[in-house]
Amino acid sequence: MKRFLNSSLQAKVINVCVFANVLIFVVNIFLILGINSMGKDMGLVYEDNRSLNELSNSLSGVQDSMTLYLSSKTSESLENYYISAQKFQENVDELDDKITDLSYNRIERNIKMMSGTYLGLVEQTIESKRGRNVEKYRAYYERSTELYGDIKAYITSLNLELFAGNSENFYALMIAFRSFEIIAIAILTFVMIGNVIIVTSFVSAAIMPLKKLAKSADEVSGGNFDVELPGAIYDDEIGIVIRAFGKMVVSIKDYIERLKESLEKEAQLQQKELTMEAHLKDAQLKYLQAQINPHFLFNTLNAGAQLAMMEGADRTYEYVQTVADFFRYNVKNNKGTVTLREEVTLVDNYIQILNVRFSGDIGYEKQVDERLLDYRMPSMILQPVVENAVNHGIREMAGDGKILLKIFREDNILCISIIDNGKGMSKETIDEILSGTLNHVEDDFNNNGIGMDNVISRLSLFSGSRKALQIFSEGEGKGCEVKISLPLGES
Numbered sequence: 001m002k003r004f005l006n007s008s009l010q011a012k013v014i015n016v017c018v019f020a021n022v023l024i025f026v027v028n029i030f031l032i033l034g035i036n037s038m039g040k041d042m043g044l045v046y047e048d049n050r051s052l053n054e055l056s057n058s059l060s061g062v063q064d065s066m067t068l069y070l071s072s073k074t075s076e077s078l079e080n081y082y083i084s085a086q087k088f089q090e091n092v093d094e095l096d097d098k099i100t101d102l103s104y105n106r107i108e109r110n111i112k113m114m115s116g117t118y119l120g121l122v123e124q125t126i127e128s129k130r131g132r133n134v135e136k137y138r139a140y141y142e143r144s145t146e147l148y149g150d151i152k153a154y155i156t157s158l159n160l161e162l163f164a165g166n167s168e169n170f171y172a173l174m175i176a177f178r179s180f181e182i183i184a185i186a187i188l189t190f191v192m193i194g195n196v197i198i199v200t201s202f203v204s205a206a207i208m209p210l211k212k213l214a215k216s217a218d219e220v221s222g223g224n225f226d227v228e229l230p231g232a233i234y235d236d237e238i239g240i241v242i243r244a245f246g247k248m249v250v251s252i253k254d255y256i257e258r259l260k261e262s263l264e265k266e267a268q269l270q271q272k273e274l275t276m277e278a279h280l281k282d283a284q285l286k287y288l289q290a291q292i293n294p295h296f297l298f299n300t301l302n303a304g305a306q307l308a309m310m311e312g313a314d315r316t317y318e319y320v321q322t323v324a325d326f327f328r329y330n331v332k333n334n335k336g337t338v339t340l341r342e343e344v345t346l347v348d349n350y351i352q353i354l355n356v357r358f359s360g361d362i363g364y365e366k367q368v369d370e371r372l373l374d375y376r377m378p379s380m381i382l383q384p385v386v387e388n389a390v391n392h393g394i395r396e397m398a399g400d401g402k403i404l405l406k407i408f409r410e411d412n413i414l415c416i417s418i419i420d421n422g423k424g425m426s427k428e429t430i431d432e433i434l435s436g437t438l439n440h441v442e443d444d445f446n447n448n449g450i451g452m453d454n455v456i457s458r459l460s461l462f463s464g465s466r467k468a469l470q471i472f473s474e475g476e477g478k479g480c481e482v483k484i485s486l487p488l489g490e491s
Contacts, residue, residue: 016202020195027191031184035177051094052159056152058088059115063148066122070129070141081126085119092116107158111151118147209238213245337462340407340414341373343382347405350383354390362390363402372407375414377486378458385418385482388452393422393480409488416484424473424480433471463487 061084069077095112098105121144128137216228344366351364386403394401406417432438436453459468463486473480 013202016199020198023195024188024191027187031187035180035184048162049159051091052155052162055088055091055095055111056155056159058084058091059118059148059151059155062088062119062122063145066125066141066144069126070137073129078126081122085122088115089119092119103161107154107161111154111158114147114151114154118144118151121147206238209242213238213242217245337376338379339373340375340377340416343377343379344368344373344405344407346380347382347386350386351403361397361399361401362394363400364405365402366405366407368405368407369409372409372414375486375488377414378462381455381459381484382416382418384451384455385484389418389420389422389480389482393420393424395422397422410485412488414486414488416486417481418484419479419481421479424476424478425471426473426476430471430473434469459484459486 062081065077065081065084069081092112092115095108095115096105097109097112099109121140125137125140125144128140351362354362355364382405386405389403390401394403400421402421404417404419406415406419408415408417429438433452434456436456438452456466456469460466462468465485468485470483470485471480472483
């Protein structure tokens with residue numbers, strides 16, 4: 001019911017009309033079936049009389065065809081006899097020969113038995129005639145004719161008895177038929193009145209909200225925006241119009257209030273625009289400075305590398321050149337994607353720089369599937385992770401610290417694991433890092449501006465999953481593993 005009330009107005013009208021017509025149709029079908037059933041019963045009232053009349057006619061046919069053959073003795077008359085006898089036999093077979101106490105059943109049984117005897121006598125009469133036995137065929141003819149009269153009398157008696165009983169039944173059916181007509185007229189009248197009530201109620205219920213809406217709209221047109229608006233009871237077209245009208249009135253009121261306040265806020269908005277322009281220019285200036293400083297730095301390092309090479313300081317040249325390549329990578333790839341090979345090279349350079357600075361205290365191993373190095377990933381991902389492993393895991397292990405970089409494949413996932421044997425971390429710390437709630441402490445190692453929050457965010461955007469980076473540790477003093485899982489796209 002709720003679904004019907006919330007349907008469209010068109011659907012409601014169609015459903016009501018269909019329901020009314022289907023109801024009338026069903027009632028008419030019921031009445032027609034009742035009339036047909038009663039008509040059929042009335043037609044069957046005199047069925048027994050018609051059967052007896054047909055039996056009497058077929059009996060007369062047998063008698064007449066026999067008499068014609070006896071007088072003419074032609075093949076055509078003989079054929080007519082056989083046809084009449086067969087038809088009469090079929091009618092006799094339909095008679096009931098059950099033994100009961102009812103008089104008409106006894107008469108019917110006698111007729112059937114006498115008919116069998118009669119057909120036998122007629123057959124003997126025909127055969128005697130064909131055999132030219134005049135005495136026999138006359139005797140058989142007289143007996144069959146006498147039996148013919150008896151059967152006729154029985155049929156007439158049974159027919160009259162059945163007719164009397166059937167007349168009473170027919171009269172009772174006529175009375176029932178008249179009563180059924182009265183009931184049918186009453187049902188049709190009730191259905192028509194019910195349909196009128198249903199349609200009238202539906203139209204009144206549909207139009208009432210429109211009348212209320214028209215009254216409210218007239219007051220709004222006069223400038224009264226505080227008028228009480230009718231509520232939308234159902235989700236049909238009328239409900240949509242009522243809600244839309246209510247929103248329109250509220251919007252007009254809000255617009256008038258905002259229009260009054262706009263003049264007061266205009267000066268404030270202009271001041272805010274000037275402030276925003278100043279901040280934007282400052283941000284643009286800082287961005288240009290951030291671009292200039294790294295360029296100046298690695299250009300200066302390149303000059304120092306060339307000077308060390310000219311002076312024959314090969315180790316110094318290699319170190320300075322590695323540092324220059326490290327900063328050049330930061331400037332070129334800080335916003336795009338790079339190959340995994342470039343990221344691994346950056347980690348190699350970073351470890352080499354640290355080992356020069358700390359006299360080779362950091363052990364570094366790689367287990368890399370070379371076939372995966374041409375796949376692309378966000379830039380500046382692996383180096384910040386390694387940097388965190390050094391700063392917070394193995395920095396104070398005095399030469400015993402080791403870092404293992406593993407690159408492998410699991411189904412369609414590119415896996416990168418950075419494992420250290422350092423201090424490890426608790427589950428609470430891991431949860432804080434992954435959720436971005438860990439308080440960071442700045443030191444001289446964390447100076448590239450890219451922390452774990454930044455790494456996790458960019459990996460999530462690249463892979464579409466917040467679980468692209470996972471951290472595993474068995475606890476304090478048991479090392480740590482950072483595992484990065486990326487979908488394998490085109491290399």
